Amino acid sequence: MKKKYQAKIFVTLRPSVLDPAGTAVQSGLKQLGYDNIEQLRIGKYMELSLTAVDSESARQQVDQICDRMLANPVIENYRFDLVEVEAFSGVS
Amino acid sequence: MTKFGVVVFPGSNCDRDVAYVTNLLGQPTRMVWHQETDIADLDVVILPGGFSYGDYLRCGAIAQFSPVMPQVIAHAQKGKFVLGICNGFQVLTEAGLLPGALVRNRDLHFICDRVRLKVEHNHLPWTQAYTSGQIITLPIAHGEGQFYADAATLAEIESHNQVLFRYVGDNPNGSANDIAGICNREGNVLGMMPHPERAADSMLGSTDGLQLFQGLLAKVATLV
Numbered sequence: 001m002k003k004k005y006q007a008k009i010f011v012t013l014r015p016s017v018l019d020p021a022g023t024a025v026q027s028g029l030k031q032l033g034y035d036n037i038e039q040l041r042i043g044k045y046m047e048l049s050l051t052a053v054d055s056e057s058a059r060q061q062v063d064q065i066c067d068r069m070l071a072n073p074v075i076e077n078y079r080f081d082l083v084e085v086e087a088f089s090g091v092s
Numbered sequence: 093m094t095k096f097g098v099v100v101f102p103g104s105n106c107d108r109d110v111a112y113v114t115n116l117l118g119q120p121t122r123m124v125w126h127q128e129t130d131i132a133d134l135d136v137v138i139l140p141g142g143f144s145y146g147d148y149l150r151c152g153a154i155a156q157f158s159p160v161m162p163q164v165i166a167h168a169q170k171g172k173f174v175l176g177i178c179n180g181f182q183v184l185t186e187a188g189l190l191p192g193a194l195v196r197n198r199d200l201h202f203i204c205d206r207v208r209l210k211v212e213h214n215h216l217p218w219t220q221a222y223t224s225g226q227i228i229t230l231p232i233a234h235g236e237g238q239f240y241a242d243a244a245t246l247a248e249i250e251s252h253n254q255v256l257f258r259y260v261g262d263n264p265n266g267s268a269n270d271i272a273g274i275c276n277r278e279g280n281v282l283g284m285m286p287h288p289e290r291a292a293d294s295m296l297g298s299t300d301g302l303q304l305f306q307g308l309l310a311k312v313a314t315l316v
Contacts, residue, residue: 020198075240
């Protein structure tokens with residue numbers, strides 16, 4: 001029986017890549033009076049639902065998906081949290 | 093005759109500009125819908141500018157997995173010519189045919205302008221109709237044209253003379269080493285942010301981009 005999982009995926013720019021948009025937002029915060037902000041970098045957050053036989057195969061698949069498409073390893077890092085959301089009783 | 097194919101992704105918008113130029117040069121040209129899987133008849137594949145798949149996720153991120161792309165990669169691996177202009181350059185880096193990546197312009201603006209470029213060398217078909225060190229002016233129009241590669245990759249690109257076009261004077265987008273266009277190690281795949289096809293008819297004020305196509309034609313003619 002397949003189970004249903006949800007992956008919460010975070011894609012962030014590698015530290016060596018400049019983030020001009022993050023810098024612009026940071027300066028906006030400074031304008032607001034928050035002068036103790038040391039750094040702000042903008043990334044992406046994605047939620048992905050999938051079915052898999054177990055958490056290990058779900059994890060492997062999400063990892064592959066991130067590596068192939070959701071993140072570009074040349075400029076980005078990724079990490080994700082995986083949770084089982086409910087028993088899934090669809091056709092396996 | 094050199095047979096050109098211009099790949100049309102959903103969201104491409106410079107495809108017909110490219111075909112206008114290859115037709116102007118009297119070459120057979122066909123538009124290749126991104127779902128086609130047979131491009132064996134082509135000598136040169138061009139990935140045009142535009143906003144393939146709305147630039148969703150990252151520029152070129154989704155287009156790299158279009159059904160035509162394995163054929164484009166195979167075409168390149170045979171040593172045949174592939175040119176990516178603007179969004180096409182972004183697709184080529186995403187697909188791994190060219191090193192590095194193109195990220196948001198340093199100053200965050202979409203830039204639509206004409207820029208001065210230095211032709212780094214003319215040892216490849218792409219630039220053989222120019223002189224080494226020649227300064228040309230081509231249009232640019234992009235929001236994500238800042239070339240990025242890590243230090244090791246940049247050093248490798250430079251040491252193999254893979255930079256063909258470099259911004260002169262003002263670097264418009266913050267590209268590493270002022271890079272505007274690079275080729276692969278073998279020299280048969282070129283990606284560039286400037287638009288040579290928009291400067292190939294004197295009616296539009298400049299023909300600085302025409303020699304790129306002419307140099308390529310001269311090379312392919314010697315292969316037949």
